[in-house]
Amino acid sequence: MSDSVASTDDSAEPATAVPPAVVLVEPQLGENIGTAARAMANFGLDDLRLVNPRDGWPSEKAVAAASGAAHVIERVRVFETTEAAIADLGLVLATTARARGFHRPVLGPEGAAARALALPADTRAGILFGRERWGLNNDEVALADAIVTYPVDPRFASLNIAQAVLLFSYEWRRQATGAALPFEAFPTAPPASKQALVGLFEHLEAALEPTGYFRPPEMRPVMVRNLRTLLQDAGLTETQVHLLRGVVAHLEGRRGRPIRDRATKDDGEE
Amino acid sequence: MSDSVASTDDSAEPATAVPPAVVLVEPQLGENIGTAARAMANFGLDDLRLVNPRDGWPSEKAVAAASGAAHVIERVRVFETTEAAIADLGLVLATTARARGFHRPVLGPEGAAARALALPADTRAGILFGRERWGLNNDEVALADAIVTYPVDPRFASLNIAQAVLLFSYEWRRQATGAALPFEAFPTAPPASKQALVGLFEHLEAALEPTGYFRPPEMRPVMVRNLRTLLQDAGLTETQVHLLRGVVAHLEGRRGRPIRDRATKDDGEE
Numbered sequence: 001m002s003d004s005v006a007s008t009d010d011s012a013e014p015a016t017a018v019p020p021a022v023v024l025v026e027p028q029l030g031e032n033i034g035t036a037a038r039a040m041a042n043f044g045l046d047d048l049r050l051v052n053p054r055d056g057w058p059s060e061k062a063v064a065a066a067s068g069a070a071h072v073i074e075r076v077r078v079f080e081t082t083e084a085a086i087a088d089l090g091l092v093l094a095t096t097a098r099a100r101g102f103h104r105p106v107l108g109p110e111g112a113a114a115r116a117l118a119l120p121a122d123t124r125a126g127i128l129f130g131r132e133r134w135g136l137n138n139d140e141v142a143l144a145d146a147i148v149t150y151p152v153d154p155r156f157a158s159l160n161i162a163q164a165v166l167l168f169s170y171e172w173r174r175q176a177t178g179a180a181l182p183f184e185a186f187p188t189a190p191p192a193s194k195q196a197l198v199g200l201f202e203h204l205e206a207a208l209e210p211t212g213y214f215r216p217p218e219m220r221p222v223m224v225r226n227l228r229t230l231l232q233d234a235g236l237t238e239t240q241v242h243l244l245r246g247v248v249a250h251l252e253g254r255r256g257r258p259i260r261d262r263a264t265k266d267d268g269e270e
Numbered sequence: 271m272s273d274s275v276a277s278t279d280d281s282a283e284p285a286t287a288v289p290p291a292v293v294l295v296e297p298q299l300g301e302n303i304g305t306a307a308r309a310m311a312n313f314g315l316d317d318l319r320l321v322n323p324r325d326g327w328p329s330e331k332a333v334a335a336a337s338g339a340a341h342v343i344e345r346v347r348v349f350e351t352t353e354a355a356i357a358d359l360g361l362v363l364a365t366t367a368r369a370r371g372f373h374r375p376v377l378g379p380e381g382a383a384a385r386a387l388a389l390p391a392d393t394r395a396g397i398l399f400g401r402e403r404w405g406l407n408n409d410e411v412a413l414a415d416a417i418v419t420y421p422v423d424p425r426f427a428s429l430n431i432a433q434a435v436l437l438f439s440y441e442w443r444r445q446a447t448g449a450a451l452p453f454e455a456f457p458t459a460p461p462a463s464k465q466a467l468v469g470l471f472e473h474l475e476a477a478l479e480p481t482g483y484f485r486p487p488e489m490r491p492v493m494v495r496n497l498r499t500l501l502q503d504a505g506l507t508e509t510q511v512h513l514l515r516g517v518v519a520h521l522e523g524r525r526g527r528p529i530r531d532r533a534t535k536d537d538g539e540e
Contacts (some may be wrong), residue, residue: 036531039331042424042426042433043421044423059320067428069426099453103458108444108451134286150451151440151451152312152452156314157324157452158337161311163433166436167437173423179378179421180428182419183422184376185376185417189373
């Protein structure tokens with residue numbers, strides 16, 4: 001994907017919904033803060049909040065790891081408590097990889113993003129991510145309206161913070177923008193007219209006639225039908241029909257050559 | 271999320287569909303091969319193929335970066351050409367971050383996973399990821415049935431290979447398993463009976479009566495309705511109703527204390 005590394009396009013339509021806040025609770029490594037910031041930026045999130053980052057803030061390692069997501073790093077706010085970090089939010093989600101026995105809905109990233117997008121305009125949601133070592137504690141999870149976990153293969157369930165942030169951010173933007181992609185398919189040419197197709201059928205059949213392809217003669221109708229079905233279903237454009245007629249014409253040209261050459265070219269059918 | 275790092279569960283149901291192959295074309299850094307393998311393992315993919323890895327294979331850096339996804343690393347196959355790497359596949363997808371002007375459908379990870387899952391049983395799909403520097407070349411993209419790109423914010427479109435592999439793998443597993451999550455919500459207790467609710471209403475209203483809360487008297491019906499609406503909509507369980515009645519009973523208890531104390535506690539309403 002990195003042919004996109006350089007690509008920046010300020011004319012881009014930002015998603016209209018309020019992007020959720022990402023709250024990292026007591027993150028231990030500055031590098032993880034940076035890669036989380038970068039993952040947010042990929043999908044249009046920019047409100048990153050830290051609760052008691054172990055190594056303090058600002059962090060050179062975070063800036064380095066954010067590799068370009070400076071607009072997110074510069075906006076980072078640091079809080080002393082999780083309660084303070086979520087004070088202005090209308091919906092709080094808590095990520096956890098283990099069942100905690102809370103009477104809370106358990107959502108995947110898809111459902112979590114949908115909950116955030118269902119909020120009234122100007123109401124911001126936030127999602128809590130826990131410590132690298134042991135995640136969120138139960139009091140922190142209890143602050144949340146819903147628990148978020150990921151549809152991982154339980155045989156290899158480990159997601160790092162940046163991956164977890166990336167998947168939630170992806171789901172949020174996918175739903176917020178109706179899965180808008182940065183570019184569209186090159187407009188497809190219209191299908192060939194039936195007249196052009198029938199012209200190709202008849203040209204090919206005429207070219208095959210003298211080669212002994214249609215043997216035994218009683219099989220001819222079936223063989224013709226199979227060829228026409230193949231070409232019919234190929235979804236050819238007008239241009240592609242012309243292309244194939246050129247190919248047939250050149251193969252036909254071979255008919256002029258010495259018998260020996262012909263014989264081999266035609267799998268010795270004559 | 272890393273309270274999941276240790277979690278492994280061999281009783282896990284694997285997805286039933288054939289997981290797509292991930293083909294890295296001329297990857298430059300062993301570390302990216304390892305992080306891609308790890309991202310695949312998170313979502314149950316295990317068929318990783320390399321076309322001419324720049325630094326050769328095997329790669330110690332790849333093994334280190336895969337941090338535990340040894341089952342994917344051990345299965346890695348190396349090919350000299352992209353054609354050879356995709357020879358056994360029934361559908362090939364090519365990731366690119368730029369429009370290439372091909373007459374090919376352009377899919378997001380969601381649509382790409384859906385195409386792979388729509389294949390007949392035992393038919394394997396594969397997805398091509400290009401070089402870190404400049405992605406896939408046009409001849410490589412031309413080998414694909416569809417182009418895959420990501421719904422990124424075009425103002426910050428850079429995804430590294432592991433992120434791109436992670437998002438595709440996530441979409442594949444999400445759809446292959448019906449978004450099955452590793453654990454479910456703790457079963458929610460049934461809502462309180464209306465009898466229990468009305469008991470709470472009447473207890474609270476009786477407790478408020480002597481405090482002068484219901485003033486002016488003509489407002490009483492509206493004030494009662496608002497309180498009952500609040501409690502009605504709170505979705506209380508039987509246990510929570512008992513909890514609130516205990517709270518009301520204790521607050522009522524305060525009525526026995528000296529006037530001065532009462533006065534302050536009751537905002538001087540008496």
